[in-house]
Amino acid sequence: MEQKTVIKAENVSMCFTLASEKFDNFKDYVIKMIKKQVSYDEFWALSDVSFEVKQGDSLGLIGLNGSGKSTMLKTIAGVLKPTKGTVVIDGTVAPLIELGAGFDADLTAEENVYLNGALLGYDRKQMEAAYQDIVEFSELQEFMHTPVKNFSSGMVSRLAFAIATIGTPDILICDEVLSVGDFHFQEKCEQRIQRMIDAGTTILFVSHSIQQVKKICNKIVWLDHGHVKMQGDAEAVCEQYSHS
Numbered sequence: 001m002e003q004k005t006v007i008k009a010e011n012v013s014m015c016f017t018l019a020s021e022k023f024d025n026f027k028d029y030v031i032k033m034i035k036k037q038v039s040y041d042e043f044w045a046l047s048d049v050s051f052e053v054k055q056g057d058s059l060g061l062i063g064l065n066g067s068g069k070s071t072m073l074k075t076i077a078g079v080l081k082p083t084k085g086t087v088v089i090d091g092t093v094a095p096l097i098e099l100g101a102g103f104d105a106d107l108t109a110e111e112n113v114y115l116n117g118a119l120l121g122y123d124r125k126q127m128e129a130a131y132q133d134i135v136e137f138s139e140l141q142e143f144m145h146t147p148v149k150n151f152s153s154g155m156v157s158r159l160a161f162a163i164a165t166i167g168t169p170d171i172l173i174c175d176e177v178l179s180v181g182d183f184h185f186q187e188k189c190e191q192r193i194q195r196m197i198d199a200g201t202t203i204l205f206v207s208h209s210i211q212q213v214k215k216i217c218n219k220i221v222w223l224d225h226g227h228v229k230m231q232g233d234a235e236a237v238c239e240q241y242s243h244s
């Protein structure tokens, strides 16, 4: 049976503009702007990136730091709009991009569960139903009434991962989320991701660990300075990548 396409990225380019000089103050900036002395540097973080992801595939993005992986994931999550090209998505997306970014540090873990749930589009009833599972999965039973500002980064990511994976989204985006936390928790996360793959969720996955990518992904897009260097079956691309 023909698998349906759930993500189609076509000629995606992303340009960031940065003022090329520093200004001492805002007045200085305004004066230079009026005199048209402000210049901008353009930086293309992605150039002409195209790929398709079929339902049930797990696609890994690999490449050195700064090659554009997070930028690409953000255009898929709808956080960034590409300067050129298009990204078409068919289905619901659960983005695990900056884990815990939606938390309020002064609120307790429990309050953050409801706050974060609301941000992800769940109502209070749905969150009440999921609450026990979140507490158990994150193993933070004794800390649910503690303000999140007292949490270690590992605890924050455990809680954020547990919240973000309560449903079965059509597409799950994981950007370096398995690099935090201890080994035991990483294993649990991998198992949960594997379960979601088995249930038909499409995964977009980025990790420092090429071993993890090999374990989880069947397809890979290799980015190099914002260009697609190679794409295809995980094994073939990893083989080339390990010789680069």
Ligand SMILES: Nc1ncnc2c1ncn2[C@@H]1O[C@H](COP(=O)(O)OP(=O)(O)O)[C@@H](O)[C@H]1O
Pocket: 016, 017, 018, 043, 045, 063, 064, 065, 066, 067, 068, 069, 070, 071, 072
């Ligand atoms: N908001 C931004 N403004 C300017 N430059 C950015 C921005 N976001 C990312 N970049 C730059 O784009 C390049 C790609 O970044 P990123 O997508 O985070 O790479 P990766 O995730 O592969 O490490 C980097 O050089 C980074 O500095």
Ligand SMILES: [Mg+2]
Pocket: 069, 070, 071, 175
């Ligand atoms: Mg990144």
